[in-house]
Amino acid sequence: MTREQAEKLRQQRRRQRLRKKRIKAFGLLAFFIIIVFSVVFFAIKGIGYLKSGSEGQDLENPIGNAGIITEENGEGENSDSTAEETPAPEVTPEPDVTPAPTEEPANTTPVGTKPEQSWSTMLVNKWSYMPEGYVPDVREISYDGVSPLNNKFDVRAADALELMLADARAAGYNMYLVSAYRSHDYQVNLFNRKVNEYKALGYDDATAHEQASQWVAIPGTSEHCTGLAADIVSSTWYNHNSDLTHDFEDTEHFDWLYEHCADYGFILRYPKGAEAVTGITYEPWHYRFVGVEAAKYIMDNHITLEEFCAQ
16 A cells, blocks of 8 residues: 555545534434424424313323214304214224344444464553563664663564654654553552552552553553554644643544554554453554454454454
8 A cells, every 4th residue: 555545545444533523513413403393393282182171172082083984065063053973984904014133233244354363463461461571672673762771672673663654744644642551560560559649548558559560560460561563743742732632543643543554564552442351451552563453353342352362
């Protein structure tokens, strides 16, 4: 896919999202108008019924004159006509032989063929610790938008990360690599700092530990220690923000990463709504290298690495 085609695809998807939002808004407006009209209609009918009842309508015949057949000249119950009233014949409705439509089950067939698991799909989370003593072979990333700390990546995936950052810049989206590989000792310090923040807010040790684990991986369970995870935001992010927040999903930089990351072997590791599966809160900045085939399968099927490894 050329860069021009990729840009056209990105613009097309953005227009589609905008169109869906407009359709949803018009649908809600139409639903509201129908509700208001229904309330007004039944209110008027109720007032008319009460009014007719107060003028002497026979309450023992709640259908009023609806069951009386009048002469063709339009004379009603006050007519002097002595014609004998003829009851309307009962009409037996024919049974509806049309079978009720059956709702088709949702399509749960996976998109594409699941590739084999490999070194790049190593699962690390709060339930699957890294092998004891595991230290990846890493090198520094060659890109001028890189944090001076934690700027290394697994040598087997470093080229893919550099290419993704370079292509994003060429498309007009300068990125900033906040954090890549972290040593085990660094992760210990990072996690303890987060725990202490919650303790300072009055949480007890156990609760502070649990709360911290929602934002920072427990040492031994951090993907950053694999050398395959990268935190990426826009190059100007810290000009307006002091930390990584969910607001990054509202940027065009996020749109580009989400739409193109699989082309380089990366996935959005902790998607929204999958917290119970991943054990980590939604992180629109955290991307994980799993290889191109696995990345396309995971992103196309909207699943997590946990679900991929369980299939």
